[in-house]
Amino acid sequence: MAVYSIRDAAAEDVRVLTDMMVEAANWSAAGFRTRADVLADTQHTRYVHGWRRPGDAGVIAETQDGAVVGASWFRLFPADTPGFGYVAPGVPELILGVSPIHRAQGLGRQLLQATVLLARAAGYQRISLSVERANHAVALYRSEGFTTLDRRGTRDTMVLNLR
Numbered sequence: 681m682a683v684y685s686i687r688d689a690a691a692e693d694v695r696v697l698t699d700m701m702v703e704a705a706n707w708s709a710a711g712f713r714t715r716a717d718v719l720a721d722t723q724h725t726r727y728v729h730g731w732r733r734p735g736d737a738g739v740i741a742e743t744q745d746g747a748v749v750g751a752s753w754f755r756l757f758p759a760d761t762p763g764f765g766y767v768a769p770g771v772p773e774l775i776l777g778v779s780p781i782h783r784a785q786g787l788g789r790q791l792l793q794a795t796v797l798l799a800r801a802a803g804y805q806r807i808s809l810s811v812e813r814a815n816h817a818v819a820l821y822r823s824e825g826f827t828t829l830d831r832r833g834t835r836d837t838m839v840l841n842l843r
């Protein structure tokens with residue numbers, strides 16, 4: 681099994697977070713969008729634009745030779761420009777992505793757990809996310825204690841209590 685290291689995401693990591701945001705937007709091969717299409721959509725770019733502003737934090741997974749293969753992070757959105765998984769003011773939204781050939785080895789879970797630790801350490805009471813109900817990531821989130829708060833079309837908003 682490959683060996684990965686996990687480190688904090690710095691301001692210079694906006695490019696690799698963008699790569700993982702494109703992965704997350706393309707969770708299903710059926711609805712594949714080119715990188716250019718995803719980057720032209722502010723509903724997706726809002727998760728990385730201006731990284732790392734106050735309230736942003738996250739982690740990055742690298743191989744032993746320094747290649748970035750996954751990332752998970754959170755960010756706060758104001759009520760007038762919410763993200764897909766907006767719940768309330770002061771509740772950050774989580775984003776998670778792993779490069780396809782590095783999936784199904786436990787890396788997504790490790791990144792998720794590290795991000796939850798960061799959010800808890802930052803003093804947040806809850807963290808939320810939005811996931812397509814058909815995405816196998818739902819099982820991952822449930823197994824880490826997230827519960828479904830709201831169902832919006834084909835997406836679920838899930839929340840984890842951090843207290």
Ligand SMILES: CC(C)(COP(=O)(O)OP(=O)(O)OC[C@H]1O[C@@H](n2cnc3c(N)ncnc32)[C@H](O)[C@@H]1OP(=O)(O)O)[C@@H](O)C(=O)NCCC(=O)NCCS
Nearest residue numbers: 704707777778783784785786787788789811816817819820
């Ligand atoms: C979701 C994602 C981050 C999971 O990363 P990963 O490294 O493959 O996940 P892990 O190996 O840690 O697996 C964690 C859990 O996810 C679920 N899972 C992972 N791969 C799965 C698969 N192919 N089929 C079904 N469930 C799967 C399982 O519940 C698994 O737990 P288990 O190993 O105890 O059974 C990754 O598949 C990904 O980047 N997908 C595209 C982007 C995306 O969908 N992001 C989430 C948007 S909300």
